[in-house]
Amino acid sequence: MKKIIIGMLLVLQGSIGISYATGCDYPNIDGVKWYHISDEKRAIYLEVYNIAAEKIKAEVExxxxxxxxxxxxxxxxxxxLDNSLNEYENYKTYEFNEDEYNKAKGVSLPGAKMLVNLVHNLGGYVSFVTNRNGEAKGRVEATVKNLKQEGIYFDQVIFANGEEKVAHNKNPRFKAIETGKYLDDIILTNKLPAHExxxxxxxxxxxxxxxxxDNMRKVDDDGYSMxxxxxxxxxxxxxxxxx
Ligand SMILES: [Mg+2]
Incomplete structure (x- = not known):
């Protein structure tokens, strides 16, 4: 009976475009599959990184x-880094666990290496600001290892200093990079001088x-002009x- 209900929900999902079928055992599977294997995803990453490369070259000039x-x-x-393999292969039993990041199994996304190498060669700093919890044992080392083994160049990685919502606010870390003034509780690989x-x-x-x-839902399209x-x-x- 349960299988019949799930089947009916999947048909309903497909026919009227509901992205989440309440009661479906694996509501995330289409999103994960699209992310992991679709050519459209590969094209979009290359498209965005290629456009960014042109914009950066023009700005530097x-x-x-x-x-x-x-x-x-x-x-x-x-x-x-693409972390979708584990969820794609184990979607029936998958549950997010940040400790997975300690296995350093992320795969570089299309265009990422090209972009950071370009910035480095043009004389710019490459900073990563991640909400991976830098307080978790081994997380900093595993993250650096994963970036390096994927050939992703960087000058600095800054982590979240906890699991709480306030620790996930990246704005103080963005400000630290621009001002060169780092708060005492910041978790990072190294500091860089202030830069634009x-x-x-x-x-x-x-x-x-x-x-x-919340705040971006309230603005019109001009609010997205950047x-x-x-x-x-x-x-x-x-x-x-x-x-
Ligand atoms: Mg992310």
Whole structure:
């Protein structure tokens, strides 16, 4: 009986476009499958990183930015590293567990290496600001190891200092990068001198300065005018602050 109900719900989901079928055992499977194997996802990552590369080259040129004066900030998970394999292979039993990050099994996303190498070669700093919990045992080391084994260049990685909502607010960490003034409780691989940030990359609205689901829902399209110019967003239908 349960199978029949699930089957009916899946048919209903497909026919009228409900993204979440309440009662379905694996509500996330289409999002995870799309993220893990679709050609559309690969195309979008390359598209966004290619556009960003052109914008960054133009900005460095027009502002005559010198080495050490500027940089970019990227999120890690589902922006530069793809963590979808485990959920894709085990979707029936999958439950998110941040300790999975300690296995350092993320795979570099299309275009990510190209973009960070370009910034490095142009003389810019590459900073990662992640909400991986830097207080968790082995998390900092595993994250650095994963980025390195995937060939992702970086000058600095800054972590969340806990699991709480306040620790997930990236704005104080963005400010630290721009001012060069780091609070005592910040968890990071190393500090960098103050510099101008000319581009941000993320898969969550909160990866961008002063943006949240709530405040961005209230603005008109002009409030999103930085996207495609200085802010670059990737798709993540598998999890996020939109949930
Ligand atoms: Mg992310």
């Amino acid at each position: 027009s502002q005559k930015l010198q080495k050490g004066q500027w940089g970019i900030i990227l999120d890690i998970d589902e922006t530069t 940030v000319i581009a941000y990359f993320g898969d969550n609205i909160q990866d961008f300065p002063n943006m949240t689901q 996207f495609g110019k200085k802010y670059f967003m990737f798709p993540n239908p598998t999890y996020g602050s939109w949930q």
